[in-house]
Amino acid sequence: MSGTLQSVFLVRAEHLNHQGHLFGGDLMAEIDTVAFCLLREAFGDQAFVTRAAEISFERPATLGDTITFEAGIGATGRTSVQVEVTGRVRGQRICGPAWCSQRRAGRKQSACAAA
Numbered sequence: 001m002s003g004t005l006q007s008v009f010l011v012r013a014e015h016l017n018h019q020g021h022l023f024g025g026d027l028m029a030e031i032d033t034v035a036f037c038l039l040r041e042a043f044g045d046q047a048f049v050t051r052a053a054e055i056s057f058e059r060p061a062t063l064g065d066t067i068t069f070e071a072g073i074g075a076t077g078r079t080s081v082q083v084e085v086t087g088r089v090r091g092q093r094i095c096g097p098a099w100c101s102q103r104r105a106g107r108k109q110s111a112c113a114a115a
Helices: 024-043
Strands: 004-010 046-054 066-076 080-089 092-107
Touching: 004 024, 024 046, 024 066, 024 080, 024 092
Parallel strands: none
Antiparallel strands: 004 066, 046 092, 066 080, 080 092
């Protein structure tokens, strides 16, 4: 299975740490969201358990920056999938590649599908 996804994230004041940079936890949460969205597009309503195996922070993002995330499916096994996510600001990489291992947990109805 192959697939790619692009997403955009605007750095707002509530995302900043005490140094005026994007808080790493918010960046990690967005990477997780992007990986999840790609998996939903590729595998439908299957449930996944995420484990961020490796995240590389290369340079800070600041207030008003627009981060473009690119995600792609890497290795796919019988019970697991690897997703690579990279973030860029004005074409310069700020994070990534972040490798997230996703373990297929079977079929579950999501909150979105139940609504």
